[in-house]
Amino acid sequence: MDYSTIRTQLLVALIAVGVASLAVVAVGPAAAQTDPGAVTVALDTDGAATVSVTYRYDLAGERAGAFEDLQGDATAQETTAQRFADRVRSIAGDVENQTGREMSISDPRAAVSTADGVGTVTVSVTWDGLAAVDGDQIRLAEPFDAGFESNRPLVVDLPDGYTAVETTPEPDSAADGELRWTADQSLTDFAVTAAPESTPTAAGGPGFGAGAAALALVVTLVAVGRSRF
Incomplete structure (x- = not known):
């Protein structure tokens, strides 16, 4: 399977899970997103990462009650998180075959909150082996390097004490170990290489x-x- 197929699967997984999450609480397709949230990859020094997708919706009218119901429904949250994990696990298997790097998906979870008329759903998993490790450097590329496109920003959080030594393309913003690419742009040949910050003597x-x-x-x-x- 080529990277174009992997990319398509990734997009379907990330976007469809959000729709499914909201369908569980019957928010309905007409719910308007007030803020698209983000796809966040929080890297660890061993190449593992926490991959999260956040969705924010306007809770006008009866939608507020639906989100409140989901907040108190542990079973629905578990189902949503597991659905996300199953889709990402399939992608990880394809990337593992492409790279030869052992990967696994674990710790699926969902967080639901409401504030100021906005409902937030965040689904997350731990993806072991997502980034390649070479000495004290870590490199994130697959599966985003195949032209990943999303209607929400991509955020990469570097491990504490690490700095980006090479990025393709250049992030739209970078501060305090957070690299951010805006929504609706192609990330063909995407790569982030990070290394420990130099410590002056x-x-x-x-x-x-x-x-x-x-x-x-x-x-x-x-x-x-x-x-x-």
């Missing part, structure tokens, strides 16, 4: 400390010795 710290202080002492002693002759 502080004076008096381990890098300076014994070695540099000893060298300074030797220079001083030599200078004093020379001054005596």
Whole structure:
């Protein structure tokens, strides 16, 4: 199966799950999105990632009650999360075959909340092996590199202490370890490579400390010795 097929499956999975999530609570197809939310990939240093899709809807009229019902329905939330996991698991199997990198999908979950007339549904899974690991660098590409397009932004959260050393295409914004690409654009050849941030050596710290202080002492002693002759 080529990446074009994988891309199509991914889009179907991410978008269809949101529709299915809302159908569970009978919000109905007429519900208007006030904010498209985002597709978020939160990377870990071992190549695993938490992949989440967030949907936000205007809860006018009876929709507010529907979302409140879902908030209190653990079974419906579990069903929604499992449906999302099943679709992503199928994609992961195809990407695993393409890359030869072992992958697994676990910990499906759904979170539902309402605030200020807006209902939010977020479905998430843990995707082990999503990013490739090479030494202390991690690289995220598949399956987004096949021209992934979405009507919501793509957000990549880097591990704490990591910085992006290479990105294709350049993100539309980057701050505090969060890279964001706006909605409705093709991400053909997408890739993010991240590595630990360089830590400057502080004076008096381990890098300076014994070695540099000893060298300074030797220079001083030599200078004093020379001054005596």
